[in-house]
Amino acid sequence: xxxxxxxxxxxxxxxxxxxxxxxxxxxxxxxxxxxxxxxxxxxxxxxxxxxxxxxxxxxxxxxxxxxxxxxxxxxxxxxxxxxxxxxxxxxxxxxxxxxxxxxxxxxxxxxxxxxxxxxxxxxxxxxxxxxxxxxxxxxxxxxxxxxxxxxxxxxxxxxxxxxxxxxxxxxxxxxxxxxxxxxxxxxxxxxxxxxxxxxxxxxxxxxxxxxxxxxxxxxxxxxxxxxxxxxxxxxxxxxxxxxxxxxxxxxxxxxxxxxxxxxxxxxxxxxxxxxxxxxxxxxxxxxxxx
Amino acid sequence: xxxxxxxxxxxxxxxxxxxxxxxxxxxxxxxxxxxxxxxxxxxxxxxxxxxxxxxxxxxxxxxxxxxxxxxxxxxxxxxxxxxxxxxxxxxxxxxxxxxxxxxxxxxxxxxxxxxxxxxxxxxxxxxxxxxxxxxxxxxxxxxxxxxxxxxxxxxxxxxxxxxxxxxxxxxxxxxxxxxxxxxxxxxxxxxxxxxxxxxxxxxxxxxxxxxxxxxxxxxxxxxxxxxxxxxxxxxxxxxxxxxxx
Numbered sequence: 001x002x003x004x005x006x007x008x009x010x011x012x013x014x015x016x017x018x019x020x021x022x023x024x025x026x027x028x029x030x031x032x033x034x035x036x037x038x039x040x041x042x043x044x045x046x047x048x049x050x051x052x053x054x055x056x057x058x059x060x061x062x063x064x065x066x067x068x069x070x071x072x073x074x075x076x077x078x079x080x081x082x083x084x085x086x087x088x089x090x091x092x093x094x095x096x097x098x099x100x101x102x103x104x105x106x107x108x109x110x111x112x113x114x115x116x117x118x119x120x121x122x123x124x125x126x127x128x129x130x131x132x133x134x135x136x137x138x139x140x141x142x143x144x145x146x147x148x149x150x151x152x153x154x155x156x157x158x159x160x161x162x163x164x165x166x167x168x169x170x171x172x173x174x175x176x177x178x179x180x181x182x183x184x185x186x187x188x189x190x191x192x193x194x195x196x197x198x199x200x201x202x203x204x205x206x207x208x209x210x211x212x213x214x215x216x217x218x219x220x221x222x223x224x225x226x227x228x229x230x231x232x233x234x235x236x237x238x239x240x241x242x243x244x245x246x247x248x249x250x251x252x253x254x255x256x257x258x259x260x261x262x263x264x265x266x267x268x269x270x271x272x273x274x275x276x277x278x279x280x281x282x283x284x285x286x287x288x289x290x
Numbered sequence: 291x292x293x294x295x296x297x298x299x300x301x302x303x304x305x306x307x308x309x310x311x312x313x314x315x316x317x318x319x320x321x322x323x324x325x326x327x328x329x330x331x332x333x334x335x336x337x338x339x340x341x342x343x344x345x346x347x348x349x350x351x352x353x354x355x356x357x358x359x360x361x362x363x364x365x366x367x368x369x370x371x372x373x374x375x376x377x378x379x380x381x382x383x384x385x386x387x388x389x390x391x392x393x394x395x396x397x398x399x400x401x402x403x404x405x406x407x408x409x410x411x412x413x414x415x416x417x418x419x420x421x422x423x424x425x426x427x428x429x430x431x432x433x434x435x436x437x438x439x440x441x442x443x444x445x446x447x448x449x450x451x452x453x454x455x456x457x458x459x460x461x462x463x464x465x466x467x468x469x470x471x472x473x474x475x476x477x478x479x480x481x482x483x484x485x486x487x488x489x490x491x492x493x494x495x496x497x498x499x500x501x502x503x504x505x506x507x508x509x510x511x512x513x514x515x516x517x518x519x520x521x522x523x524x525x526x527x528x529x530x531x532x533x534x535x
Contacts, residue, residue, distance in 0.1 A: 163387075163391070166380070166384055166387065166388060167388065167391065169377070169379070170380060170384075170388050173377045173378060173379055173380070174375050174377060176339060176359075176375060177371065177375035177376070177377060178377075178388075179338075179339070179358070179359035179360055180337065180339070180359055180363060180368070180369055180371065180375070180437075181363065181388045181389055181391045181392075181436075181440070182359075182360045182364055182391045182392035183360060183388075183391055184358075184360050185360075
């Protein structure tokens with residue numbers, strides 16, 4: 001077993017989850033110019049809902065995933081209603097703080113109910129590693145990568161071919177023109193927040209078997225945010241590349257520098273990107289404000 | 291369509307100070323006036339992009355002064371906004387499809403897209419291209435075709451000639467005339483008063499948020515005030531026809 005390829009492959013698995021969180025952020029940002037700091041709590045809610053459905057209600061895994069998607073989508077819609085819509089006329093910074101506040105409320109509401117006791121769920125796939133070429137990987141991690149790839153493919157098809165997907169793209173480009181076409185812009189916002197948040201929830205239920213469930217799971221917002229920045233914050237492919245990059249660099253940094261360095265890696269990546277390439281890998285050049 | 295005493299504000303600034311006029315069915319009505327006269331605001335108030343604070347707007351017996359844009363489109367009023375506001379990163383075909391967003395008759399929508407390509411053959415060639423990559427004239431064609439996709443009864447155009455070469459402008463105006471002949475009423479806002487009055491049936495002149503003149507085209511063309519202010523001619527019946535520079 002060689003170390004570096006091994007670290008890269010497991011980094012890709014973690015990174016694909018960061019990518020999912022990042023895509024959720026990007027979708028909402030593109031539609032509404034707001035970074036949703038409650039996105040981490042969608043992850044937490046997704047994980048807890050997964051735990052409830054699977055461990056407590058003994059529902060089949062796939063049913064649980066569908067319920068998680070619906071539940072975390074609802075979280076997104078609530079955040080939109082509470083933190084975004086009433087503050088439409090406020091500066092973006094105010095709205096971003098409001099999303100942060102709603103996120104804190106959600107997190108602490110969960111803590112109130114289930115305290116800080118960590119929970120776990122077991123995934124459907126085995127955690128016994130198998131050998132592919134020279135690297136070992138668990139079917140669990142393979143399934144995560146496959147699921148994320150599938151979700152991304154579905155998203156691409158959705159935005160390209162469905163009426164709602166096209167309406168979302170149109171609204172992201174010009175809200176005024178979209179409303180002139182008969183598109184209800186508030187409705188599109190609500191659905192975009194739901195979709196972005198559902199992706200976070202999916203990340204939560206996928207990550208739960210790997211890292212366990214606790215109220216601090218929302219901290220995955222940090223690598224997710226960095227992934228989005230690396231990708232330019234408006235690009236889905238950018239968010240995927242960014243997520244994988246952060247995941248891989250975390251792994252490499254954790255082994256070759258020090259294990260406590262792992263948590264620092266996303267911030268190092270963030271600062272480096274902002275200094276060297278402020279618009280990210282896939283971002284458009286900044287327009288100068290007149 | 292009928293406006294009665296419409297007042298619209300931008301913040302504390304009163305942009306429309308009681309605008310009243312009608313657009314008779316099947317006619318082209320030109321809305322003339324200088325910069326800041328309130329022409330664009332009038333169209334925005336009708337389409338619901340800016341809500342009128344006072345007055346009434348009635349369309350086919352329905353009051354629409356408080357309706358949001360998506361409802362106004364549904365009732366059959368479509369706006370081709372100033373600057374076109376195309377979905378620049380979407381293809382020409384996608385722009386047209388979105389114009390039919392409220393419709394559910396997909397076979398008819400396909401036929402209407404086909405019709406748009408017949409009307410503007412260049413758009414057929416460019417249909418898979420991002421709308422933002424087209425020339426100004428082509429973008430104006432997309433904007434008009436996109437608005438027609440909702441099958442409006444009233445089409446409003448805000449400065450369709452702005453920034454376009456004279457030959458293209460003539461083509462656009464010919465298209466507008468054809469659209470009227472198909473039975474769609476037209477409300478046309480133009481800086482280019484000569485051009486607008488050449489195809490219009492009626493005209494209204496706005497000045498600082500008020501209708502100051504109205505009449506059919508012959509009346510407006512022979513009015514010395516209109517000639518002087520908007521047609522660039524000397525006042526008086528004996529005025530030379532040449533355009534002054």
